[in-house]
Amino acid sequence: MKSENRETSTAAGGIVLGMEMDFEACRRAFVTRDPRFDGRIFAGVKSTGVYCRPICPARTPKAENMAFYPTAAAAQEAGFRPCLRCRPEASPDLGAWRGTSNTVSRALALIEGGALDGDDLEVLATRLGVGERQLRRLFRQHLGASPVSVAQTRRVLLAKQLIQETRLPMAEVALASGFGSVRRFNETFQQLFHRPPSALRRSRQAETPAADGVTVRLPYKSPYDWDAIIGFLADRAIPGVERVEPGRYARTLSIDGVCGLVIVTPRDDDALSAEIRFPRLQALPAVIARIRRVFDLSADPALIGAHLSQDAALAPLVAARPGLRAPGAWDGFELAVRAILGQQITVAAARNLAAKLVEAYGDAVDDPAAGALGLNRVFPSPQRLVGRDVAGLGMPRARGAALEGLARTVAADPTIFTPRADLASAIAALTALPGVGEWTAQYIALRELREPDAFPQADVGLMRALADERGTRPSAAELLARSEAWRPWRAYAAQHLWAGDPGPASRKTVPPKATDDRQAAA
Known part of the structure; x- marks a missing residue:
């Protein structure tokens, strides 16, 4: 598989991501049960018809009975079913494909949020600015599977996880995992596993259910800097919407007009635990996608760190914070509002303004669990702010x-904050929005669109972090030129520079002011 538009990254042990896979290197990873490759490769076992993770406890099959695939979707499309012992659904869903195909990267983000659950492939391709045939070709080239197969595998693996980790009735599992009907759900599992879904349930492994809620395990590739990401969220937590403690993050959330509650806590087994309380089970895939986005669970820190460490200035920063992630956003409109509110003022002042906005225009949340945490509002929707005198809350x-x-603009076009054909077109669309300059657009692309190469080159904190021994800072143009060597992971380079910024403590993960380039350059 050749790269679409960037050089591919080579993983340790000879396995090449984005190109043909080295059979012997892949087999070595399975023989040694090397956890470094968990989520990067999957093995189909011809003698049993299952596909496994490198860490599978079962005896390693003979070489002639093994075939290797870059994704679970590719293995499943080849006719293999998920292993019941190593549980591929519990494997970290890595973004190793990022940097090899920007189009595939954006398409996967949309599919994870349910883009193919209601729309067809042609709609998805149109949103990405490519033809349907081209999108199929890119998926085959970089993932070894079609977009439809990727979406189907996502549904199957989520359903399998819910069966084995929760006590939801099967009909609710079908709805929560994105299947259009219980009949289709039953048929898929019977065809794939040769048994009904209920036969896969292991009651002793099911989580103790929260009342009216679902608790799921969301794996990641270690290391993971929980303190950094929870510190970032704590600095910006809006009273009534978010509550942040050292070992817990909770917030209210609205999806398609339905309000719910999310509580995220760290675990000891390279995963986060997410308690999700939503009255509409069909929202579960979208909620999980948002949690994964906010906590950046698809990042492969070893792969990213190895690339960035080639820069002498970044190497010690990466070594000091090897598990640093790029925090995502819960909602594009909310992020844009908070970014505009934060222009020219501190994080604390912006948070206070956001709290006033929520109190004035946010819908009330009627959930005892949320109320017990002091959470009683959701962030206002675009429709709630149309025609309002927002300036009356105490701003210019x-x-x-x-x-x-x-x-008004977002209410008319809710797709504004979805991935575009490329980063440049996304920035162009965002800077056309009222109050959004270049800095803010790059910031939104980094956090909401999850563009790994987004880079606000005019940011004062980034310039200060790269000042020489005399204190001379690079210009925005010089910083942009230097950042070329960090592609396609410039967003993560920015995170490390912000973390190492000798400026105010509030700049530990991102700048305290979500400003546009005019202020940042001042």
Whole structure:
């Protein structure tokens, strides 16, 4: 499989990501049960018809009975079913494909959020600015499977996880995992596993269910800097919407007008635990996708760190924070509003303004569990701010007008904050929004669109972090030129530079002001 538009990254042990896979290197990873390759490769076992992770406890099959695939979807499309012992659904879902195909990267983000659950492939291709045939070709080239197979595998693996980790009735599992009907759900499992879904349930492994909630395990590739990401979220937590403690993050969330509660805590087994309380089970895949996005669970820190460490200035920063992630956003509109609110003021002041906005226009949440945590509102939707005098909450009149204009624009086109054909077109679309400059657009692309190469080159914190021994900072143009060597992981380079910024403590993970380039360059 050749790279689409960037050089591919080579993993340790001779396995090449994005190109043909080295059979002997793959087999070595399985013989040694090397955890470094968990989530990067899967083995189909011809004698049993299952596909496994490198860490599978079963005896390693004979070489002639093994075939290797870059993704679970590729193995499943080849006719193999998920192993019941190593449970591929519990494997970290790595973004190793990022950097080899920007189009595939964006398509996967949309599929994870349910893009193919209601729409067809042609709609997805149109959103990405490519033809349907081209999208199929890119998926085959980089993932070894079609987009439809990827979506189907996502549904099957989520359903299998819910069967084995929760006590949801099977009909609810079908709805929560994205299947259109219980009949289709039963048929798929019977065809794939040669047994009904209920036969896969292991009651002794099921989580103790929260009342009216579902608790799922969300794996990641270690190391993971929980303290950094929870510190970032704590600095920006809006009262009534979010509550952050050292070992727990909770917030209210609204999806398609339905309000719910999410509680995320760290585990000891390279995973986070997410308690999800939503009255509409069909929202579960979208909620899980958002949790994975906010906590950046698809990152492969070893792969990213190895690339960035080639820069002498970044190497010690990566070594100091090997598990640093790029925090995502819960909602594009919310992020844009908070970014505009934060222009020219501190994080604390922006948080106070956001709290006033929520109190004035956020819908009430009626959930005892949320109330017990002091959470009683959701962040206002675009429709709630249209025609409102937002400036009356205590901000410059021009900024209030920008927020109302942003709300009006997003209400008319809810797809604005979805991945585009490329980073440049995304930035162009975002900078056309009221109140959004280049800095803010790059910031939104980094956090909401999950563009791994987004880079706000005019940021003061980044310039300060790369100042020489005399204190001379690089210009925005010089910083941009230097960042070329960090592609396609410039967003992570920015995180490490912000973490190592000798400036104010509030700049530990991202700048304290979500400003546009005009202020940042000042």
